[in-house]
Amino acid sequence: MSHRADTNNHDDDLFASTDSRVPSTPMHQQYTTIATLIFITLMALGIFSNKVTAANDALDVHQKHYNGSLITGIGGNTSTNVYIIEKEKESTTETANTGGHIPTLLSIKEQQLQSYRDGTGLLLNVHVTHHGGTFFCFAMNQVGPCPKFACMGGDNWPKNTTLFAKAKGPWSFNDTGPFVNEARQYFHMISWEFSHWANLGRTNWHHPDLVSVAIMRHPLERFMAGGRCGGFKDKLPRDFADDPGLSDLYWEYANAACADNYALKVFTGSSGCCNGGDTDVKYLDEAKHQLDQFTIIMDQDCLTESIYALFDLLHLNTTEALQKKAKSVHEHKPVRERIGNDTLYEYLEHHFRRDIELYEYAKSKSILDCSTLNRRA
Ligand SMILES: *[C@@H]1O[C@H](CO)[C@@H](O)[C@H](O)[C@H]1NC(C)=O
Numbered sequence: 001m002s003h004r005a006d007t008n009n010h011d012d013d014l015f016a017s018t019d020s021r022v023p024s025t026p027m028h029q030q031y032t033t034i035a036t037l038i039f040i041t042l043m044a045l046g047i048f049s050n051k052v053t054a055a056n057d058a059l060d061v062h063q064k065h066y067n068g069s070l071i072t073g074i075g076g077n078t079s080t081n082v083y084i085i086e087k088e089k090e091s092t093t094e095t096a097n098t099g100g101h102i103p104t105l106l107s108i109k110e111q112q113l114q115s116y117r118d119g120t121g122l123l124l125n126v127h128v129t130h131h132g133g134t135f136f137c138f139a140m141n142q143v144g145p146c147p148k149f150a151c152m153g154g155d156n157w158p159k160n161t162t163l164f165a166k167a168k169g170p171w172s173f174n175d176t177g178p179f180v181n182e183a184r185q186y187f188h189m190i191s192w193e194f195s196h197w198a199n200l201g202r203t204n205w206h207h208p209d210l211v212s213v214a215i216m217r218h219p220l221e222r223f224m225a226g227g228r229c230g231g232f233k234d235k236l237p238r239d240f241a242d243d244p245g246l247s248d249l250y251w252e253y254a255n256a257a258c259a260d261n262y263a264l265k266v267f268t269g270s271s272g273c274c275n276g277g278d279t280d281v282k283y284l285d286e287a288k289h290q291l292d293q294f295t296i297i298m299d300q301d302c303l304t305e306s307i308y309a310l311f312d313l314l315h316l317n318t319t320e321a322l323q324k325k326a327k328s329v330h331e332h333k334p335v336r337e338r339i340g341n342d343t344l345y346e347y348l349e350h351h352f353r354r355d356i357e358l359y360e361y362a363k364s365k366s367i368l369d370c371s372t373l374n375r376r377a
């Protein structure tokens with residue numbers, strides 16, 4: 001399956017995306033029961049050839065992926081309602097216009113997930129550059145057809161259809177339904193990638209067949225990710241901490257327009273954002289509102305586990321290749337150490353404070369609360 005990863009050029013994002021806190025402790029250390037050890041041994045020996053999970057193994061799988069934590073009602077408690085209710089309690093008063101009865105945001109999301117399970121729902125990852133889109137694409141490629149190029153396009157994207165020119169999105173409100181249904185005939189998951197204001201508000205996020213996903217990442221982690229924007233990828237080949245001679249360039253990058261409150265700029269409702277530490281709170285409020293519309297939010301801090309949780313929610317089986325890939329992802333040092341200069345670090349914290357607030361908000365809405373996972377100290 002690894003050829004799929006080769007079909008896109010976002011590989012540094014794979015590492016950037018799942019870098020720092022995906023547990024890399026050998027899996028066997030997580031287990032305390034002999035039965036589980038036997039299961040893993042069989043797996044390592046390839047006894048379970050392709051799909052490693054099954055309903056009967058659900059408990060093992062959850063203990064494996066989430067390291068024993070039962071998280072927001074997903075883990076051992078597989079009722080989707082539990083998850084949704086936990087996450088969306090506050091938002092249930094929101095309404096959508098569907099003529100006649102007024103569904104809650106909660107019921108809309110339940111319907112979208114059910115639609116996916118029924119084979120009519122389309123997953124759409126709104127991929128902020130460096131937010132784990134490559135890894136998520138790899139995972140989804142394991143279990144169904146996706147566009148070959150980074151789940152966004154490529155030579156298997158239907159050419160002679162109305163969908164053809166609309167690979168990139170965002171689709172207009174009225175186009176959403178027809179395009180979702182058309183895309184679902186070819187793919188179970190697609191992505192749109194953005195690094196600028198995306199005008200996401202024009203899309204019908206409440207369409208019953210659209211399962212929207214957003215992966216959110218700490219803005220300073222993204223700032224240090226491999227593919228730095230504005231040409232700084234090449235200009236800044238090393239961490240500041242490893243090369244103090246890069247100081248001036250790091251300050252330039254810190255103040256670059258392309259880096260300014262990056263994810264906030266993508267999700268906010270109006271163009272014109274942002275202005276560093278002086279960014280108007282209205283942009284933050286708009287971006288929060290946009291995130292509220294997403295069916296699923298994942299915190300990149302525990303992306304692997306979040307993807308496993310999503311698989312559970314969608315009744316998908318994980319694969320050996322995915323688990324292998326997840327384990328191969330290396331860790332980075334904490335971002336403060338990588339920056340290695342407290343003056344710059346604190347400047348960035350202030351400069352990107354609205355984006356950081358958006359991330360904190362997203363964490364409170366995400367499929368897993370990463371802080372509840374058992375991890376290495
Ligand atoms: C998951 O695996 C189980 C056991 O191998 C199988 O019965 C089930 O059909 C699989 N589900 C999917 C969606 O592939």
Ligand SMILES: *[C@@H]1O[C@H](CO)[C@@H](O)[C@H](O)[C@H]1NC(C)=O
Nearest residue numbers: 070073076077078079082086
């Ligand atoms: C699942 O979650 C619900 C709601 O939080 C709770 O009432 C129920 O006891 C849980 N079930 C299990 C098996 O933990």
Ligand SMILES: *[C@@H]1O[C@H](CO)[C@@H](O)[C@H](O)[C@H]1NC(C)=O
Nearest residue numbers: 157158159160161162163164
């Ligand atoms: C593409 O669509 C046009 C117009 O509908 C049609 O005439 C043509 O045969 C199609 N081409 C292919 C390769 O399907």
Ligand SMILES: *[C@@H]1O[C@H](CO)[C@@H](O)[C@H](O)[C@H]1NC(C)=O
Nearest residue numbers: 172173174175176177202204
């Ligand atoms: C979208 O569809 C509605 C209902 O059919 C229609 O009233 C409206 O004019 C359409 N909007 C656009 C921009 O086409």
Ligand SMILES: *[C@@H]1O[C@H](CO)[C@@H](O)[C@H](O)[C@H]1NC(C)=O
Nearest residue numbers: 247248251340341342343344
């Ligand atoms: C951090 O960077 C600033 C500006 O580049 C510099 O003046 C300062 O000495 C640096 N501090 C440390 C502890 O390296």
Ligand SMILES: *[C@@H]1O[C@H](CO)[C@@H](O)[C@H](O)[C@H]1NC(C)=O
Nearest residue numbers: 023024025030067374375376
């Ligand atoms: C899993 O949890 C145990 C117990 O809390 C901990 O010792 C271990 O390091 C955790 N494993 C990972 C991979 O985080």
